[in-house]
Amino acid sequence: MAPLSIGSKNPIVAALKKDVLDIVAPNLCHGTVRLDPSEGSLFYKKNESSEARFLDFASGNLKDEDIQRLVEASERATFGRNNEDILDESYRKAWKMDASQFSSQFDVSKSGILDIVHDQLLRYAKSTKNIEAHLYKLNVYGPGSFFKAHVDTPLSDKLFATLVIVLPTIHAGGNLLLGEDGALLNFDSAKRVYDPKTKAPRVAFVAFYSDIEHQVLPVESGYRVTLTYSLHFSVFNGPLMLKSLSSDSFTTVLKSFATAIASPSILPKGGALGFGLLYRYPIDPKNTNLREFTGALKGNDALLRAVCKFLGLEPSVKILYSEPDGDTFLSDEVTYGEDISDLYGDGIPLKKRMRDAGGKLVVGYGDSASSFKLPVLWVTQPSEMVTTDIAYVTYGNEANLSFMYGDLVLAATFPAYRQRVQHLKKKFPHMLTKKELEDIETALEDFPEEEEEEEKEKEEESDED
Ligand SMILES: O=C(O)CCC(=O)C(=O)O
Numbered sequence: 001m002a003p004l005s006i007g008s009k010n011p012i013v014a015a016l017k018k019d020v021l022d023i024v025a026p027n028l029c030h031g032t033v034r035l036d037p038s039e040g041s042l043f044y045k046k047n048e049s050s051e052a053r054f055l056d057f058a059s060g061n062l063k064d065e066d067i068q069r070l071v072e073a074s075e076r077a078t079f080g081r082n083n084e085d086i087l088d089e090s091y092r093k094a095w096k097m098d099a100s101q102f103s104s105q106f107d108v109s110k111s112g113i114l115d116i117v118h119d120q121l122l123r124y125a126k127s128t129k130n131i132e133a134h135l136y137k138l139n140v141y142g143p144g145s146f147f148k149a150h151v152d153t154p155l156s157d158k159l160f161a162t163l164v165i166v167l168p169t170i171h172a173g174g175n176l177l178l179g180e181d182g183a184l185l186n187f188d189s190a191k192r193v194y195d196p197k198t199k200a201p202r203v204a205f206v207a208f209y210s211d212i213e214h215q216v217l218p219v220e221s222g223y224r225v226t227l228t229y230s231l232h233f234s235v236f237n238g239p240l241m242l243k244s245l246s247s248d249s250f251t252t253v254l255k256s257f258a259t260a261i262a263s264p265s266i267l268p269k270g271g272a273l274g275f276g277l278l279y280r281y282p283i284d285p286k287n288t289n290l291r292e293f294t295g296a297l298k299g300n301d302a303l304l305r306a307v308c309k310f311l312g313l314e315p316s317v318k319i320l321y322s323e324p325d326g327d328t329f330l331s332d333e334v335t336y337g338e339d340i341s342d343l344y345g346d347g348i349p350l351k352k353r354m355r356d357a358g359g360k361l362v363v364g365y366g367d368s369a370s371s372f373k374l375p376v377l378w379v380t381q382p383s384e385m386v387t388t389d390i391a392y393v394t395y396g397n398e399a400n401l402s403f404m405y406g407d408l409v410l411a412a413t414f415p416a417y418r419q420r421v422q423h424l425k426k427k428f429p430h431m432l433t434k435k436e437l438e439d440i441e442t443a444l445e446d447f448p449e450e451e452e453e454e455e456k457e458k459e460e461e462s463d464e465d
């Protein structure tokens with residue numbers, strides 16, 4: 001692959017990179033909510049012809065025998081390895097019940113949990129999105145049950161987070177670990193499902209971005225009963241409200257961008273700033289057009305896009321393709337063949353396909369832009385889509401590959417020096433110090449207005465390959 005222009009040798013780009021990576025945006029949240037005595041029942045049936053039974057989790061006196069009857073109506077839990085559903089109790093030992101087999105009186109949409117999740121996990125995109133919770137499964141973990149490290153298989157491109165609700169039962173162990181070996185959170189739900197003072201039963205919840213690796217440690221005693229939901233984005237209510245963006249992170253990154261804009265050493269002739277996104281996103285390998293990827297960014301990624309948008313840098317989510325030992329392209333389309341494995345296989349050069357589909361050839365940041373070539377300065381390391389394998393989930397909670405997690409990048413248009421500083425001075429004069437404004441005036445002497453125009457035209461003409 002052609003070397004990518006990583007800009008961190010430039011101190012201003014290095015500072016921008018640090019600020020972008022330092023954004024403090026939560027990727028999970030957890031808590032407990034009261035379980036109303038009128039909402040504690042769970043009704044279930046083994047199959048169409050069997051009688052319904054129920055358990056009352058609000059009663060506070062459920063016995064192991066009661067939950068064993070729920071186990072008898074459940075099935076052994078499988079999981080997805082590559083594209084197969086597998087029953088392997090050395091990887092996942094638990095019971096599951098499909099949503100069609102049970103009904104819970106506990107209503108997650110009225111519980112206040114979704115408001116907390118909305119507030120925390122959509123902090124930088126709050127005003128534009130609603131959350132829909134889709135009940136996925138009920139799981140029961142008895143003594144010795146566990147689920148090893150996996151990520152949740154995306155079943156839709158609207159998926160952004162997983163919500164796990166632990167119902168109140170007396171048990172020990174079964175901690176849910178988020179991140180590698182619990183680096184992000186060690187959630188000991190057993191200790192949380194009863195109020196420490198009043199002993200009243202309550203519901204413990206944890207929500208996390210679905211591409212985060214997680215595992216359930218072995219249950220030591222008792223039974224742990226969980227409801228899992230997939231959280232999706234729904235309606236877009238309107239434009240992003242800047243009010244919801246006022247935060248330290250936002251201001252810090254904004255200032256850092258303003259400094260980069262004011263620096264003549266960065267992409268003086270214009271191009272794009274590129275960022276490898278921090279989270280992975282569900283994409284449809286057969287048919288995804290990233291031009292429609294308007295709302296689903298998470299945490300740091302969402303804030304980064306919001307800052308670029310605020311400054312008029314026209315951020316867009318793209319996929320980066322690299323020919324082995326060859327050129328690199330930015331594209332809106334996830335694939336051009338029948339499926340992604342055709343991409344490198346059927347003899348049509350990637351360059352031609354990319355050109356036909358409106359992709360851009362990534363050139364070094366010293367080169368000039370044209371209708372096909374885009375000089376990109378990478379601020380944070382991008383991930384490329386080189387082979388099909390890397391994108392597939394190896395261990396998921398389900399064997400379904402209609403969607404997969406993909407590595408995406410964000411490209412922010414970075415106009416030529418004169419154009420971008422004039423925009424900055426006009427729209428955001430308060431962002432610059434007096435000294436910075438003076439430096440801009442000095443730098444502008446090297447960027448005469450007319451010449452730039454002429455140069456651009458010449459380049460357009462000479463863009464033939
Ligand atoms: O029960 C839990 O805490 C999590 C279960 C899980 O990760 C899953 O079902 O995919």
Ligand SMILES: [Fe+2]
Pocket residue numbers: 150151152214397
């Ligand atoms: Fe999971």
